[in-house]
Amino acid sequence: MNNKLKAVLFDMDGVLFDSMPYHAEAWHKVMTGHGFTFSREEAYLHEGRTGSGTINIVFQRELGRDATEAEVQGLYDEKSTLFNSYPEAERMPGAWELLQKIKAEGLTPMVVTGSGQHSLLGRLEHNFPGMFRQELMVTAFDVKYGKPNPEPYLMALQKGGLKADEAVVIENAPLGVEAGHKAGIYTIAVNTGPLDGQVLMDAGADILFPSMPALCDAWDTLVMP
Ligand code: CA
Numbered sequence: 001m002n003n004k005l006k007a008v009l010f011d012m013d014g015v016l017f018d019s020m021p022y023h024a025e026a027w028h029k030v031m032t033g034h035g036f037t038f039s040r041e042e043a044y045l046h047e048g049r050t051g052s053g054t055i056n057i058v059f060q061r062e063l064g065r066d067a068t069e070a071e072v073q074g075l076y077d078e079k080s081t082l083f084n085s086y087p088e089a090e091r092m093p094g095a096w097e098l099l100q101k102i103k104a105e106g107l108t109p110m111v112v113t114g115s116g117q118h119s120l121l122g123r124l125e126h127n128f129p130g131m132f133r134q135e136l137m138v139t140a141f142d143v144k145y146g147k148p149n150p151e152p153y154l155m156a157l158q159k160g161g162l163k164a165d166e167a168v169v170i171e172n173a174p175l176g177v178e179a180g181h182k183a184g185i186y187t188i189a190v191n192t193g194p195l196d197g198q199v200l201m202d203a204g205a206d207i208l209f210p211s212m213p214a215l216c217d218a219w220d221t222l223v224m225p
Pocket residue numbers: 011012013014015047048171172173176
């Protein structure tokens with residue numbers, strides 16, 4: 001790692017928590033239940049987008065129009081309810097070990113997520129005690145556009161008082177990688193889902209790892225430009 005590095009910006013779903021299979025299942029069930037075509041794999045391609053962003057893409061594709069606000073709210077509430085009925089997602093293997101390395105090096109870990117779950121902070125503290133500070137978090141409540149817009153990562157730099165070359169991004173989804181890359185931050189992709197790793201490189205990843213344990217093992221030897 002370069003000696004300018006001060007902070008590590010973690011995406012949450014699919015990086016810190018193994019929650020994406022549940023999100024994908026919930027999206028698939030709700031959208032197909034309303035007559036739309038929506039595979040679990042498509043959920044991974046939209047990962048990181050806001051709920052309304054995902055819903056409008058499907059509405060435009062299949063109905064040729066945007067969803068109304070009530071339709072967005074209804075579908076998103078249904079998806080959230082179903083997701084919350086599933087077991088609580090486990091910590092992603094390797095995440096805790098990597099965080100310990102980062103803390104030991106004096107670096108600041110931050111969370112940058114499109115998620116707007118109200119229980120998010122409690123869950124983070126429960127699973128990763130002492131690692132994340134609330135005032136440095138960027139969530140769905142902070143942003144207007146969300147990923148793949150660079151906004152969430154630019155906001156993280158602002159909150160942390162950081163320049164782009166003083167941070168790295170860790171992301172698992174193409175849209176998240178795109179957001180980190182467009183923010184001008186060195187972006188590490190970790191392919192924890194079912195997509196071909198090439199989509200993460202095509203989205204602008206600087207380097208790709210097959211898993212969080214693989215990234216954790218390589219962390220000390222990672223060289224940033
Ligand atoms: Ca993610």
